[in-house]
Amino acid sequence: MKRSRFASIAVMALPLAACTVGPDYKPASPGALGVPDHYSVPADGATRGDFRQWWTQFDDPLLTRLVEQARSSNLDIAQAVARLRQAHEALIQSRAQLFPSVDASAGYSRSFNVAGGTSTVTLPDGTVTSISQSRNSFSVSGDVSYQVGLFGEIRRTVEASKAQYQGAGYDYASVLTSTESEVARNYILARLYQVQLANARASLAIEDDNLQIAGWRVQAGLVSSLDQESARAARAQTAASIPSLEQSYNQAVSRLGVLTGQAPGALKQAMAKVEPIPQGPADIAVGIPADTLRQRPDVMSAERGLAAATAEIGVAKAALYPALNITGNIATSSNVFDDLFKVITGSVFGGISQAIFNGGRLNAQVRSNEAAAQGAFALYKSTVLTALEDVENAIVALDSAREREKQYAIALDAANNSAILSREQYRAGLTDFTTLNTAESSLISARNGFTQAKADEATALVQLYLALGGGWDSSAVLVAPVTPPVIPTATSPSEDR
Known part of the structure; x- marks a missing residue:
């Protein structure tokens, strides 16, 4: 009978629980977010390419290995x-x-007299003895408690938690893609510094030769010592650039080590061999701006944040309405264990609570959550527009780097020819050292400019891949790993001893 009463109360609560207060979340349309149909800069509007493993398109095995290692060992990703x-x-x-909360408990107690309270008993053989009175007690009980979300506060809480969990998955994807691009950028920088170091050392060798020739011409009385001093100054300036480049190279390689979850110097041997700056594909299909909404994990995370903030409004509004709590209890007790379940008692209780006066706190909480949702929408829209900005800036940066590379290639060819002619004429005494020094400086500048443009092109391509949301599978559901990673624990001082 008690069981049927409890069931009746629960059934009566179900229709009431079907009422859910607060706004239902609906995703904003691209138009409401200010998303245009096309980019404002020239871009390939064809179907977006597959950029899930964009680093393989650079055709550099070491770069691919480093990115894959960072994906599995980077500590930011682990966090x-x-x-x-x-x-x-x-x-x-x-x-x-x-669901209801169910608790159970069992107990046993024994009471006896410590002093006094004894009774005398005459045994069959006529002996009289005293017996201390004692008593056993056994008990078993179970409690059930169920908070009925009459106005959907529990469902809204679950809705918010689900959106936050999904947002955490997209945050993980954002860290993943950011780490991949940072590995690629530092790898490109390391290769850039290697090429610049090779250029500087080659220029230094030429300037050593020029300094020697100037010294011979001074000894022969063909020129004044001004040529020799100018040659010495030019050589020193080139030599001074080498330590700075070595420092920058070391920083890039050290950063690669940390990004892959290793010590800073772990990759110095693997990177020691001088390799060219990696170059990606000539064409890349970026698609249309609306693709950004589906591909950028930071945009999707912001959208989930808005969904969670919208659900929180319902949680706050539900607190303004009555709350129903149903509790039940079943128990039995006995002095003899065999009689424990002969008599079982039970109870059921349904209680409704309603806030009457709270100084406006609950209404203020509703308004606060509404303001939070408005802020979340602004953040969502800002993230979308920033994503589109990133794509357009990356497209322009890539086109700019390619044009500079083209012009620097022309400048390098001309500067190289000019330096060769100037060097031959200076050896023959047909020109002065100032002309030679100017030609050599132009050659160094053109070499560095051409190398920098190639690195800028590769970096801009990496930035474009990142801006387009490459580096993760947006069609896959991001879930928490079943088996957590093994985390080493520090040894306490006492354990050391």
Whole structure:
């Protein structure tokens, strides 16, 4: 009978629980977010390419290996995975509120007299003895508690937790893509510094030769010592650039080590061999701006943040309405264990609570959550527009680098020819050292400019891949790993001893 009463109350609560207050979330349209139909800069509007493993398009095995190693060992990514697992556990906790909470307990006690309170008993053989009175007690009980979300506060809480969990997955993807691009950028920088170092050392060898020739001409009385001093100054300036380039190279390689979860110097041997700056494909299909909404993990994370903030409005509004809590209890007790379940008692209680006066706190919480949702929408729209800005800037940067590379190739060819002619004429005494020095400086500048343009082209291509949301599978559902990573624990001082 008690069981039927409890069931009746629960059934009566179900229709009430079907009422959910607060706004239902609906994704904003591209027009509401200010997304245009096409980019404002020349771009390939064809179907967007597959950029999930864009680093392989540079056709550099070491770069591919480093990016893959960073994906599995980078510590920023490990932190993002931990946050994703936390969000998953928070979702499980929220969903648990949809079900009753059941607790059980069992107990045993024995009471006896410590002093006094004894009785005398005459045994069959006529002996009289005293017996201390004692008593056993056994008990078993179970409690059930169920918070009925009459106005959808529990469902809204679950809705918010689910959106936050999904957002944590997209945050993880953002860290993943950012790490991939940072590895590629530092790898490109390391190769740039290698080429610049080779250029500087080659120029230094030429300037050593020029200094020697100037010295011979001074000894022969053909020129004044001004030529020799000018040659010495030019050589020193080139030599001074080498330590700076070596420092920059070391920083880039050290950064690669840390990005791949290793010590800063772990990759120095692997990077020691001088290789050219990696160059990607000539054409890349960027698609249309609306693709950014589906491909950028930071945009999708911001959208989930808006969904969570919208659900929180319903949670706050539900607090203005009555709350129903149903509790039940079943128990039995006995002095004899065999009689424990002969008599079982139970109870059921349904209680409704309603806030009467709270100084406007609950209404203020509703307004606060509404303001938070408005801010979340502004952040979402800002993230979308920033994503489109990133794409357009990367397209322009790529086109600019390619044009500069083309012009520097012409300048390098002309400067090289001019330097060769000037060097031959100076050896023959047909020109002065100032002309030779100017030609050599132009050659160094053209070499560095051409090399920098190639590196800028590769970097802009990496930035374009990142801006387009490459580096992760947007069609896959991002879930927390079932098996958490092994985290080493520090040894305490006592354990050391």
